[in-house]
Amino acid sequence: MFKCTWNGCQEMTSACDAIERHIRSTHLGREEVSSEHSDSDSDDEDDHEEEFYWTEVEVNVATWVDPCEPLVNLALPPAITTTLPTAVPAPPITTTTTITTTNKMITPTPPPPPPPVPSAPQSPGMTLTGIPALQHTQPQYIHVSSPPTLSHMDMARPPHEDPRYRQQMGGTTLSSSWPRSSTYLVSCPVKNIVAGSGRGKIRVSSSPKASPGRGKRNGESRKCRKVYGMEQRDLWCTQCKWKKACSRFGE
């Protein structure tokens, strides 16, 4: 069973495609569009936004425990489903209740449309740009102790940094949310506790040849610049604005 998780909606269907179509037309407000975009150019698969608004409800479901987070499932509903529309094993569980498995990222709060803003008095009724913009809910681990590694966790952009609603599309794609990709990184809380206290100018191992400390090292690194683009520079973190090492996105 696939249930719509939209605020208050109780729509339920047995087919995955059906619920997605329901969400698309009823909630997302966009009509059925043939999979082929004739006009637009290429790659990115059309935003699968509807995939965030339904959950798979099953009579019996094995509790998939993420190998990376063995002790974090005390607050969030344990659920991770890869892309598997049909075929369910049949574990010996006689529970009558149903377990919901949210597909794609963990969403602690069922109604995603209005992202829970930390605390900011906003104009009632509409939120942000109007489109159901989700935010990359970074899984908050229980960091045992890592004071020096205060890198991310402040991805929540200020309520309204820019008084002007900047809306300039580079193409036909409406910037909905993060440039999601098909693969989701799953970082483990196995971080080394670096005792970074030495504050000198000791720059060891700095041969003029090999020093992978500069330049565009990894193609996977998305810093403020690439994320927001040259436009909306005011959304970058301070360090990025000054062309210094980014402070928001560690790694």
Place this chain on the structure above:
DNA sequence: ATTGCCGGGCT
């Protein structure tokens, strides 16, 4: 060409 950022200049 683009991105990340060190080094260094200016206020």
Place this chain on the structure above:
DNA sequence: AGCCCGGCAAT
């Protein structure tokens, strides 16, 4: 201190 940019390295 904050702010900005030249220029380098890596993609």
